[in-house]
Structures are given as structure tokens and as C-alpha cells.
Amino acid sequence: MAPxxxxxxxxxxxxxxxxxxxxxxxxxxxxxxxxxxxxxxYKVKKPVNLGYLxxxxxxxxxxxCQREVxxxxxLCPDAYLGVVTITEQAGQVSIxxxxxxxxxxxxxx
Numbered sequence: 001m002a003p004x005x006x007x008x009x010x011x012x013x014x015x016x017x018x019x020x021x022x023x024x025x026x027x028x029x030x031x032x033x034x035x036x037x038x039x040x041x042y043k044v045k046k047p048v049n050l051g052y053l054x055x056x057x058x059x060x061x062x063x064x065c066q067r068e069v070x071x072x073x074x075l076c077p078d079a080y081l082g083v084v085t086i087t088e089q090a091g092q093v094s095i096x097x098x099x100x101x102x103x104x105x106x107x108x109x
Contacts, residue, residue, distance in 0.1 A: 010093035041108040
């Protein structure tokens with residue numbers, strides 16, 4: 001199995017998250033990396049084009065993250081918390097912190 005991309009490896013490190021979870025578990029779907037982080041879940045869309053969906057650009061992934069939150073909040077308002085940024089500053093990947101934008105994720109409870 002090929003190693004995970006650098007960003008995914010960074011998101012597997014509990015130090016990446018502000019609330020300091022004891023561990024991070026990863027579940028993959030065909031279209032997403034899903035990080036189970038204590039009381040929270042972060043879903044990062046994979047840069048794939050499966051014909052019926054196209055997440056190949058950062059802009060498209062941002063759009064579809066926001067669309068997912070907007071649609072699912074109607075039935076699960078307490079579960080879908082919003083779209084967060086994944087950034088990098090001085091070699092450290094962070095969630096919703098200042099820095100160079102790397103990716104977006106759907107944050108859920």
C-alpha cells in the first residue's frame with residue numbers, strides 16, 4: 001500500500017488539532033478521508049473525478065464541503081458544525097488557524 005499524502009499524515013497527528021484528542025482514527029471512503037478525532041469528525045474530500053462527482057480542484061472541494069453542510073444541517077443541525085480550513089505555517093499543519101490554505105474539511109460532531 002502506498003503511503004498517505006503528506007497532508008493526510010499530518011492530520012493523523014493529534015497535535016494538529018486544537019482540542020488535543022488522545023488519538024486520531026482514519027476511515028476512508030471512495031471520495032473522502034474521514035478523521036475521527038475525539039468528539040469531532042473532519043471529512044476531507046479526495047481530489048477525485050468519479051464521473052458522477054468531480055472534486056479535482058480546491059475550489060470544487062470547498063464548494064461541495066459547503067453544499068454538504070448546507071444540505072445536511074436541515075436534518076442534523078447539531079451534527080454539522082461547518083466548513084473549516086486546513087492551513088500550514090512554518091511547517092505545522094493546523095485546523096482553522098492562520099497560514100497557507102491547503103484544504104477544506106467538513107467539521108461534524
